[in-house]
Amino acid sequence: MAAYDLEEQEQLSQIKAWWEQYGNLVSGVTLAVALIAAGYQGWHWNQRKQAAEASALYTSVQQAAQAHNGQQAREAAGELISKYSGTVYADLGVLLAAKVQVDAGDAKNARTQLAWAAEKASDPALRDLAKLRLAAVLLDDKAYDEALVQLAKPGEGLEARFADLKGDVLVAQGKTAEAKAAYKQALELTDKTDRQDAKALHDLAQAKLDSLGGAN
Template sequence: MAEYETEEQQVEALKDWWKQNGLAVIGGAVLGISALMGWRGWNWHQEKQATEASDIFAVVQEAVNKNDVNALQEQTKTLRDNYAATPYASLAVLHQAKNLTEQGNTDAAEESLRWVLNNSKQETVQNVARLRLARLLLADNKVDEAQAMVGSEMSDAYASLANEIRGDIFVAKGEIEQAKEAYDQAMQSASGDGVEYLQLKRNNLGS
């Protein structure tokens, strides 16, 4: 770095440097501030979306408790259309799919569950959707599609249910030995009354 004999020389050198680099410094500062403001703005938007979605989901839960089908469908549609990126949308659609299944509208229930699979970022929610969709597909005699839903491994919390559905699928396909093995695996991670229920299924297939 150059050395300057007087303060005046330092000032003049600084002025010269600023003439050459000042615009770049200002531009960099503006970009930095803009990036910071953009990041903060994005966070604010995300928080606002989550808060609004949470409030709507509370209405969904109330509709479920009161068996208010119209409110459930209306509020779930709002979450799907405007808050799809939030976890509340997928949770609401799971409620919707259950209600549609109970009404016997399995095609609409399947569509709802596929929406969850395509939009949810939560593994737990995805697993629930996969298991429910597998049951619906099997009941609709779409055996291969049902098998695809439970073809990959799931976390320990869902292993028993997944293996039970695999067993049901093997029974539907007439593959009894594979069904026995699936039920045996399901019992290994089941608990309480679930073990007895699975044992009954297993016993019905013979020794």
């Protein structure tokens, strides 16, 4: 029995010595792990909270669009930009709000919103779509050079639409030869895709090209 007591005492002494040497390190590592875990949980909770709030604001934009309420759509989109600019809800909300402004004839606010989306939307595809829509608004405003700037780098999957709209801008500038080249490019691009909207765009570009005297 005494032997066991001596062994236990020796083990306790070894544990005590080890703890005196490494105890602070173990405590520090344990605390650090706990803080990291708590921080991650807090970050995750905050992300969910922001997503829910951004989603609610996007719903407000949708409701405003259905009611054709340009001011409400603009204000909700503005709040999305100021508070949740890194979310897809902000991207979609601004694009939808801009459409409401266009439908209401408010080109100025539409341009402001589309310019933001064209430059700062988190999704590259939505940035490209915003550039296309902004170019269309600029065309209506007779801001031809600015429209061409937006159309300079076609977005992936939107090349034919970029070319077709570029042709429209060039026609408005009286640059018939360049416009025909743009329409021909749109035709070539639509021939290379099986997208459902390709035929309609092809027929439209062909009609525009024919109105300029055809391919020659």
